[in-house]
Amino acid sequence: MGKIELFTQNERNLIGVDNKNRVKLWDKSTFKNYKNITKFNRTVKSIALLENDLLAVGSCGINKIEIWNITNQSIILALNEHISCVNALVSFKHLNETYLLSGSSNSTNIRLYDSGFKCIQTLNENTGSILSLKYSYLLSMIASNSSNGNIKILTFTYKLLNDNLQAHKKSVKTICVLENGLIATGSEDWTINIWKIVNKSSFELVTTLKEHKSEVKALILLKNNSLVSSGSTESSIRVWNKINESTFECVRILDLNNSVFSLAISGSSLLIIGLRDGSIQIRDQTSFSLLQILKRHTNTVLSILLLNNDYLASASVDYKIMIWQRINETSFNDISKTLSEHTLVVKSLIVLPNNMFASASSDNSIRIWDQTTFKCIKVLEAHINIVMSLIVFQNKYLISISEDKTIIVWNIFEQFSRITTTSKSDHGLNSVALTSSNDLLITGDSEGQLKLWDMNSVEISVLAELNQNSKEVSSLIFYKNFLITGHFDGSLKIWRTDSFQLWYSPKAHNSSVTCLTNIDDRNLFASGSTDNQIKIWDSNFAIIQTAGVGR
Secondary structure, three states, rough: OOOEEEEEEEOEEEEEEEOOOOEEEEEEEEEEOEEEEEOOOOOEEEHHHHOOEEEEEEEEEEOOOEEEOOOOOEEEEEEEOOOOOEEEEEEEEOOOOOEEEEHHHOOOOEEEOOOOOOOOEEEEEEEEEEEEEEEEEEEEEEEEEEOOOEEEEEEEEEEEEOOOEEEEOOOOOHHHEEEHEEEEEEOOOOOOEEEEEEEEEEEEEEEEEOOOOOEEEEEOOOOOEEEEEOOOOOOOEEEEEEEOOEEEEEEEEOOOOOOOEEEEEEEEEOOEEEEOOOEEEEOOOOOOOOOEEEOOOOOOEEEEEEEEOOOOEEEEOOOOOEEEEEEEOOOOEEEEEEEEEOOOOOOEEEOOOOOEEEEEEEOOEEEEEEOOOOOEEEEOOOOOEEEEEEEEOOOOOOEEEEEOOOOOEEEEOOOOEEEEEEOOOOOEEEEEEEEEOEEEEEEOOOOOEEEEEEEEEEEEEEEEEEOOOOOOOOEOOOEEEEEEEEEEOEEEEEOOOOOEEEEEEEEEEOOOOOEEEEEEHHHHHEEEOOOOEEEEEOOOEEEEEEOOOOO
């Protein structure tokens, strides 16, 4: 039998290609070789198992990707887009869609195919020949390494629809979706801009409201479709009525003698206001008369949330989330619970399905809470700077935005696994909203720019490039929340996948690291080398076993 040079696997099969270009299939339960595909008459450079017993085979010479039916050993399709050797293939599912990603030796070296094998995207990275591609289901990231030593992290991102729009002179602090497709943005420049989205692709300015005398911290739409806005240092709330699409009239100014930082509504009856001094005012939505003041926070209230079980949650600069129980339609009990797990300012709160809610903090984390017990049930730690705001998409996904310039989408029903990380923003993100049709995402940043994202269209983009400053990369794998690269000098490099910074670099072997693989059922990984040794590593990156493989 020829030497096995390539391996891939799925739940049922191990598939290998030997140095005589024969494809061999083993049953994973018995490790018996039960099928061989006739020897190829060209050099096989890459393979990937697909659904429905299909196999993608990348080759050199004819420079094609061939799709084989394993059962009857026949070619059903040839993909001819590449013009040089297809060195790497990886197949994976993302948001219930199956994709095939290929890497080759020429400058247009990465191509993305959909489940019908249509090439839907080409990445012209010009980084030298792509040597390998690895996908992480945990992180929804792809790692590529090339012949010039570059390591790039690719990820699915939502499609950006507009160029940079300078919406305000200063930071966009808040975004509110109005009726009839209008959007309101409030800014540190003291203005409120009213926008119309044109052809689901761009913003058109309708009018600017300039009555505020300080930065606009919060906007909310009341049940009667009046727009309420709040200024911070001027200590007032302004109520606006829409006369027509381009005219909004300020019909009331409420002087609160305290700077306003957050707003929420409860049904059609209550307006709830978070203030700089840590107090919360409960007011009637129609008359705006004061009904109750809640006083427990020791600093500014930044977010207010009505939970599903007659509780009110408030988040503050004092690092705490406080839970208040509703007594009746217009009032709440004194504090019922204090949640103190965050270690810095709590910026945002959002209700989630399955009786949960989430909080975002300056400690760079998102915490998931049970609404019944108020216990923290999960901590999400992917951002490397302040998590500014949260929003729920399609009642299935949690979207977080951060001062680290990224948008991360989490799958609520798959243990909050990360499914996309978008990093096309030039500045830290402050505010986020979804249009009423739930298909467009709007983000506002610290420099006053607005961006519009198509939530129905995803693409592959470069998330990060690793600065590894060492000899050429010979192999790589994802392991838990890390990327591990093997090098020709015998070293391993362990990279964090939140910051993409080098975390640890052990000397693993005496010569080139030729392969890395996960041992999933034991939470281990293995490294192999031209020094004729295989080393088994545990989750602390310690060697627990070394085996010689002979010469």
